[in-house]
Amino acid sequence: MATKKFLYVNRKPPHGSIYALESLEVVLIGAAFEQDVSLAFVDDGVYQLLRKQDTSEIGSKNFSPTFRALGDYDVSKIYVERESLELRGLTKDDLMELTYEDEDDDWAEKDAIRIVDSEELGAIFEQQDVLLNF
Amino acid sequence: MKFGILVNEGPYTHEASDTAYHFTSAALKAGHEVVRVFFYHDGVNNGTRLGVPPQDDRNITERWAELAKQYDVELILCVAAAQRRGLLDADEARRAGKDADNMAEGFQISGLGQLIDAGIQADRLVVFGD
Amino acid sequence: MSILHIINKSPYERNSLDTCLRLAQDGSGILLIEDGIYAARKNASAAEKLQSALEKHKIYALEPDLKARGIDAEHTIEGISLVDYDGFVTLATEYEKLQSWL
Numbered sequence: 001m002a003t004k005k006f007l008y009v010n011r012k013p014p015h016g017s018i019y020a021l022e023s024l025e026v027v028l029i030g031a032a033f034e035q036d037v038s039l040a041f042v043d044d045g046v047y048q049l050l051r052k053q054d055t056s057e058i059g060s061k062n063f064s065p066t067f068r069a070l071g072d073y074d075v076s077k078i079y080v081e082r083e084s085l086e087l088r089g090l091t092k093d094d095l096m097e098l099t100y101e102d103e104d105d106d107w108a109e110k111d112a113i114r115i116v117d118s119e120e121l122g123a124i125f126e127q128q129d130v131l132l133n134f
Numbered sequence: 135m136k137f138g139i140l141v142n143e144g145p146y147t148h149e150a151s152d153t154a155y156h157f158t159s160a161a162l163k164a165g166h167e168v169v170r171v172f173f174y175h176d177g178v179n180n181g182t183r184l185g186v187p188p189q190d191d192r193n194i195t196e197r198w199a200e201l202a203k204q205y206d207v208e209l210i211l212c213v214a215a216a217q218r219r220g221l222l223d224a225d226e227a228r229r230a231g232k233d234a235d236n237m238a239e240g241f242q243i244s245g246l247g248q249l250i251d252a253g254i255q256a257d258r259l260v261v262f263g264d
Numbered sequence: 265m266s267i268l269h270i271i272n273k274s275p276y277e278r279n280s281l282d283t284c285l286r287l288a289q290d291g292s293g294i295l296l297i298e299d300g301i302y303a304a305r306k307n308a309s310a311a312e313k314l315q316s317a318l319e320k321h322k323i324y325a326l327e328p329d330l331k332a333r334g335i336d337a338e339h340t341i342e343g344i345s346l347v348d349y350d351g352f353v354t355l356a357t358e359y360e361k362l363q364s365w366l
Contacts, residue, residue, distance in 0.1 A: 004254055011283070011366065019366075022175055025214065029246040033254065043283055083286065122287040125363060126266050130253040133261050133366045134142060134175065135357050142366070149272075149298045149329075156328070160349040161356075258356050261364040263272075 004129035005036045010045035012134075014064065015055060020048045021063050023134040028066070031073035038077035038128070039070075040121060046084045049095040049113070064096065071100035071112060078112045081121050137161050138252030139171040142263030144179030145194035146187070151180050154262035155197055162205045169256045170208035171198070172249045173241075175263070178216040181209070181241035199240030209241045210248050267292040268359035271300035272366070275310040280365040285317055293359055295352065296325040296344075301333060304340050311341055318343045326352060 008027055014020040030037060041049060048064070055062040070078065078098055085091065092115055101107040116124065125131065139158050143150035158168055173180050185195050202209045211221060216237075217230070223243050227235035237243065253259045269288050275281040281303055288294065294317065296304055303310045304325040317323060318341075327346040330336070337346065347355065356362060 006250075006253060009363070011280075018175060022215065026174075026246050026249060030250040032247065033250045035250070035254065042287070043279060118286045122289045125287060126289055126292075129361065130259050131261075131267075131361055131363045132140075132253070132259070133364045134263065137356070153272075153297060153326075156349045157352055157356075160353045164350065164353055166353070166357075258362060260356060260362050261366070263364065263366040 003035045005038070005127060006030065006130045006132060007125065007128040008037070008039045009131060009133045010039065010041045010048055011043040013044040013047040014053065015058065015060060019134045020045075021061075023132075024063060024066060026132065026134075027070070027075065028073055031075070034074070037075050038079060038124070039075060040079045040081070040124070042081045042084050042121070046080055046088060046090060046095075049080065049098070050090075051094060051096050067096055067098055070098060074100075076100040076102070076110070076112050077114065079114050079116050079121055079124060082115050082117045085115065135258060136167045136169050136256045138169045138249075138256035138259040140249060140252075140259065140261045140263075141171060141173045141177040141180060142175045142261065144176035145185065147176070148264050150262040150264065151177070151194055151198075152192075154260075155194070155201065157260060157262075158207070159201055162201070162207070168205070168207045169252045170210050170248060171202070172210045172212065172252055174212045174215050174246075174249065176219065178211040178219055178221045181211045181216070181221055181238050183236050183238040195238050199238060202240050210244045211237070211241055212249070213243045213245055216243055266360050268355055268362045269294045270362060270364045271296050271303070272298040272364070274299045274302040275313070276302070281310065281313065284363075284365050285313065288321060290320045292321055293355065294321050294323045295347075295355060296323070296329075297352075298326075298329055301325050301329045301335065304330065304344050305335055306339050306341050314341050314344070324351070324355060
């Protein structure tokens, strides 16, 4: 069966609810199915990618380091909406560095995060086969 | 057409499970196939055997189970989400050393792979949540 | 006939409608369900947004949810098509994929 394009849409911030964590779990388990997976971070979802998250004082598991493993799970397309970042006073520098190894370019390490504007992201949604929201 | 259904919220607190049920029911009546109904996040709570809702209101768990039985549809609770929230079948309860299990008949526990598989097998994946 | 966008929250509670309108491409459909149906009510501040959206999208509202919330056809913005659950299923077959804005 031909692979399908799966887009995981993240609009909720981490820690205030479980959706961010459990959505990431689907991405990791889903990797075994070798589909064409992309992630999109929109609205408060962009906060999931913020650096320096430290959950020690709220006593819950800090799952943010897990995003760094996405490259190993063949996730090379992590779309972050520009408008969502700007509204929150954020730039790419505030986000974690997420990379992948490009097998078509001698395994060169590349940036997985792509900042896209709304129009571009909307077009990306249209190209997908399955849209997952949590 | 083949549908995959994802239910992200538990019974009563959000309308998600109701809307999912009405959609699924309409789809089945119209002759469509439902690959499975997958319950994630608090959606696993739809599978509790111990719910005692008021007599004059709908019984969401039983309604799902009846629909599933009538049309032979799989109702799957995500194992990780279910364990976290204390929704266990007999096997899980024994494995975890718990003194009881609480899963309703008609529901089964399985892995997240079943959700991805539904996305692959179905023509349409419909997500209901908060 | 590509994406059917589904909105289930009131435009006064969440920004789902706004985000959807920002990202939805011309020709995609929008279905209001559950609390999302409040956006379909006339004379509300969200009505303007819906009206201009109608120029680019077919917009539907789930009638059972409108009725439940005491909003009748008379108070619904003109141009919004009312559907029941059977209609919801039909829409799901007519559009290629569904985007539930949660």
